[in-house]
Amino acid sequence: xxxxxxxxxxxxxxxxxxxxxxxxxxxxxxxxxxxxxxxxxxxxxxxxxxxxxxxxxxxxxxxxxxxxxxxxxxxxxxxxxxxxxxxxxxxxxxxxxxxxxxxxxxxxxxxxxxxxxxxxxxxxxxxxxxxxxxxxxxxxxxxxxxxxxxxxxxxxxxxxxxxxxxxxxxxxxxxxxxxxxxxxxxxxxxxxxxxxxxxxxxxxxxxxxxxxxxxxxxxxxxxxxxxxxxxxxxxxxxxxxxxxxxxxxxxxxxxxxxxxxxxxxxxxxxxxxxxxxxxxxxxxxxxxxxxxxxxxxxxxxxxxxxxxxxxxxxxxxxxxxxxxxxxxxxxxxxxxxxxxxxxxxxx
Amino acid sequence: xxxxxxxxxxxxxxxxxxxxxxxxxxxxxxxxxxxxxxxxxxxxxxxxxxxxxxxxxxxxxxxxxxxxxxxxxxxxxxxxxxxxxxxxxxxxxxxxxxxxxxxxxxxxxxxxxxxxxxxxxxxxxxxxxxxxxxxxxxxxxxxxxxxxxxxxxxxxxxxxxxxxxxxxxxxxxxxxxxxxxxxxxxxxxxxxxxxxxxxxxxxxxxxxxxxxxxxxxxxxxx
Numbered sequence: 001x002x003x004x005x006x007x008x009x010x011x012x013x014x015x016x017x018x019x020x021x022x023x024x025x026x027x028x029x030x031x032x033x034x035x036x037x038x039x040x041x042x043x044x045x046x047x048x049x050x051x052x053x054x055x056x057x058x059x060x061x062x063x064x065x066x067x068x069x070x071x072x073x074x075x076x077x078x079x080x081x082x083x084x085x086x087x088x089x090x091x092x093x094x095x096x097x098x099x100x101x102x103x104x105x106x107x108x109x110x111x112x113x114x115x116x117x118x119x120x121x122x123x124x125x126x127x128x129x130x131x132x133x134x135x136x137x138x139x140x141x142x143x144x145x146x147x148x149x150x151x152x153x154x155x156x157x158x159x160x161x162x163x164x165x166x167x168x169x170x171x172x173x174x175x176x177x178x179x180x181x182x183x184x185x186x187x188x189x190x191x192x193x194x195x196x197x198x199x200x201x202x203x204x205x206x207x208x209x210x211x212x213x214x215x216x217x218x219x220x221x222x223x224x225x226x227x228x229x230x231x232x233x234x235x236x237x238x239x240x241x242x243x244x245x246x247x248x249x250x251x252x253x254x255x256x257x258x259x260x261x262x263x264x265x266x267x268x269x270x271x272x273x274x275x276x277x278x279x280x281x282x283x284x285x286x287x288x289x290x291x292x293x294x295x296x297x298x299x300x301x302x303x304x305x306x307x308x309x310x311x312x313x314x315x316x317x318x319x320x321x322x323x324x325x326x327x328x329x330x331x332x333x334x335x336x337x338x339x340x341x342x343x344x345x346x347x
Numbered sequence: 348x349x350x351x352x353x354x355x356x357x358x359x360x361x362x363x364x365x366x367x368x369x370x371x372x373x374x375x376x377x378x379x380x381x382x383x384x385x386x387x388x389x390x391x392x393x394x395x396x397x398x399x400x401x402x403x404x405x406x407x408x409x410x411x412x413x414x415x416x417x418x419x420x421x422x423x424x425x426x427x428x429x430x431x432x433x434x435x436x437x438x439x440x441x442x443x444x445x446x447x448x449x450x451x452x453x454x455x456x457x458x459x460x461x462x463x464x465x466x467x468x469x470x471x472x473x474x475x476x477x478x479x480x481x482x483x484x485x486x487x488x489x490x491x492x493x494x495x496x497x498x499x500x501x502x503x504x505x506x507x508x509x510x511x512x513x514x515x516x517x518x519x520x521x522x523x524x525x526x527x528x529x530x531x532x533x534x535x536x537x538x539x540x541x542x543x544x545x546x547x548x549x550x551x552x553x554x555x556x557x558x559x560x561x562x563x564x565x566x567x568x569x
Contacts, residue, residue, distance in 0.1 A: 253440045256403055257454045257501070258429020340428075341404040344440070 002232030003280045007287020009221035019143040024204035026140025027087040032207040033168040036200045045163040056188040058173045061085040062165040077147040080155025096120025096135035106150035107135040236327035244335040252343025261336040268332035276324020280317045352379040358409035369395040371564040382542045384555035392564040393545045401511045429457040433502030437514035439494045441486040448482040454504040472500035492523030512544045
């Protein structure tokens, strides 16, 4: 159960993170410029001019990211950005058109539109304000399919943010000949941070990994998984204690025949590791099943894919084996310390 | 067949905080290559004495010596049990989850033999016991006599100098008892081993070169 929870929850959080990265990559964003203190939506919108003036910067667009209740039943990520943002370019408009700045309009991702039962031309009331759904789109990331995008200014007004934005997403000019991509990004970061004290420029990959939503999802997944893993460890410890108890005479035979304590321990620990591995395999299957169920639920279908990476599967099995060994240690130690003659007498 | 291989000096063994006195000052010497029977009634202390000689348990007072060296710490009892002594028990003590061939290999895990060498040696020992057809079977598929022969093969796995048998025929019918005792005597003679058999059967005791009688935790005659 512990491994199933680990695979499902941590896998879900990892998928979530992967979708964030896709979001940046599909738009071609190189850097996100955010507050150094990492407060949400606290970058002053007026720094855009200074950013665009830097020679390394090709485009710099302000954006807001907010998790909002669109209806009592449906909450979703809502992005605010200018209508001419390069980040809107990769979207495929399935119905209607792109929104216009200054208008109370928004576009819905295809899954969100389905969940809300809205299509282009319908209206949507958010927190007392009426918005017109002008388009339905398909994006490069599953996260966009469940999101809404509206004009930056509209979202600032709706959320009472003044001129604040979450971040500026920056596309850089291509690297100079002979300059590696890494050097190019490092140089741009240094230039941005020198020009805009108090802000930091985070590479898109880092931002996908460290943004607050992903960090919250990850810590929740790990916290819940750890509790489940602890319960699993207690289960294995109990099983191993019972196994050692039931095989006291067998251990006595091994000790009588000259097996050293460490070899008896090794045998019991190996058994615990195999138990952990088999449990881990079953947990992996259970976790995969849980992810499939999440993929069928509308509220979570858009957040992540159901695939489990080899790395994640290996992590799960390694954790299962380590838990097995740790949980088996005390029973193994007790078993190894049995006196051969006492153990042989046991029924 | 002359030097003293095993010796006990004023050995006592008590249990339950001294309430039960199993051995009350036993002095015994066993020479290399000797076939000794330890006989006595049930509860006389003969099995306890065998356990002390085999390093399965420690005396309460007194000393047990192997080739003049005390079996008390820092003596390596695990190595002693693995390399110098072979045990045959009344209840066989074969591991039910292992095949016959695997059971015989158990003591060999404390040696440097490869898996192949272990298997070959176990097969050879089982051949010696006339069990070639039983290598792949589990203990519960064998008769009692066959199980004891597997246990004897296992006791010889590391070519020990001493074979300790605790009521080896206790669970066998007369035909199988005679066969097992013949095998043990034959092994002792061919390998020039020291064989110590604990028994309450006077016929078996009479077959040994020396019969040590125990009564109430003391040697009564030898």
